[in-house]
Amino acid sequence: MSTFIHENFLLNNPTAVELYHTVAKNMSIYDYHCHLSPKDIAENRKFNNITELWLEGDHYKWRAMRAHGIDEKYITGDADPKDKFAAWAKTVPYTLGNALYHWTHIELKKYFGIEELLNEDSWESIWNTCNELLQQDNYSVREIIKRSNVKVIGTTDDPTDDLQYHEQIASLPDFHVKVVPSFRPDKGLEINKETFIPFVEALEKAVDKPLSSYEAYIQALIDRVHYFHEKGCRISDHGLSDIPFASFEESELEGIYQSGLSGSQVNVEDEKKFKTAILFALAKAYKERDWAMQIHFGAIRNNNTKMFQKLGADAGFDSISDQGEVARPLNALLDALEMRDSLPRTILYNLNPVYNELFGTTIQNFQTNEAGIAGRIQFGSGWWFNDTKPGMIRQLTALADQGLLMHFVGMLTDSRSFISYSRHEYFRRILCNFVGAWVESGEIPNDPALLQKLVENICFNNAKNYFAIEVK
16 A cells, blocks of 8 residues: 555656656755745754744644634644644644645655654654654754755845845855845835834834935835845845735825824825835836846735734734735736836736736736846746645646746745745646646647756746846
8 A cells, every 4th residue: 555645646647757757856946935034044943843843833734723623722822842733633634635734744754754644643653753853963954955955045034134144144154055035025015004113113223314204215225125135135025915006296205105104094095106106116126136026916914803913913814815906906017117117027926816817918918028038027826825736726727828837937935834845846746747637638749858848947947047046
């Protein structure tokens, strides 16, 4: 009887098996967007137990545990780590049909050599085995990264960060993985949120100047773009609940900024004007420096007020938004940037799959460019609630239908876990099976060189060529 996670897991046709094992399996990983801790990498953290490694900050698992009726004490509370792991293990059998079930067992096999299914009967022996292995030197953070065959890691960083840990990582003599910061200025756009004034105050300290005017504020953000660039950053990231676009006069922006500084709520139209103006200025700075701009779009966050007050953000109470109008502001924003010669390489991530074809057609409107960049505007991989098997297939299908799959920059982890590189394996298996099914049905030719190029491009080569980051 074969194990659950066997060598041909998710590979359901001969072409898929061939493509995965001869092309995709051993390719390096270019993880251009994640939420890993630069501090943990710089300090080469070792985890005391599997709970720290697996459950710390993982809101995917937290949501499943809550759905299974687990008390919050064993999720984000002060319960003993062993008891938290037991609670997760008891939840795992109930995740059948969820990507969590696959991820869990791929990670157990890939990093710990464990092929036994995790459940309430097996959890204690698995707990002991994992913890024994975690004490070994080759289970430190940097060793896990190296063993995962990772070449590039793009972390997610606030504009006010001094990036000291990135400097430390870059100076390590025996660690040759590129760990680069990504510029994430979300707090600086959200003028109506309580985080705006603290962000302005932190930015003042970072640039050592008062930011009493809109002009000074914009210049400070650009100064931080330059600072990040000097530290190796070549990618920005924006998490937007919806796509903002509104026409504005420059003379309006000072008043809007002053309202935000005073703590007053600005109206919806003025908020759109402010966000549009900030995006215009930043996108111009990105393009001048040959950065790629990422836009993650479509989450409605912190929906459970009681739990937000107790735990704060990123605790597992976010979901897919139904948006409203999408096509007009998205096209208008990209068009306005193009008209200003300020549209950089751009990756759009859509959280609501209803809009997949909308995104697929929109990116094709703006592929024209003088630099001859293939896939200049990208439809990003299945994001968050869509980095599942059905979600990945929907995204791949929409992209192939409406654009050029051959130029897709591929998968990323978007994770806080150092063993989530298994998501690249998961994606590669799904990709090979997806392409293999086309071959087996006669929809595309069984041309080994052409198929190899497609898979290699998506797994690594396109990302390597797309981002302005030197990789050996």
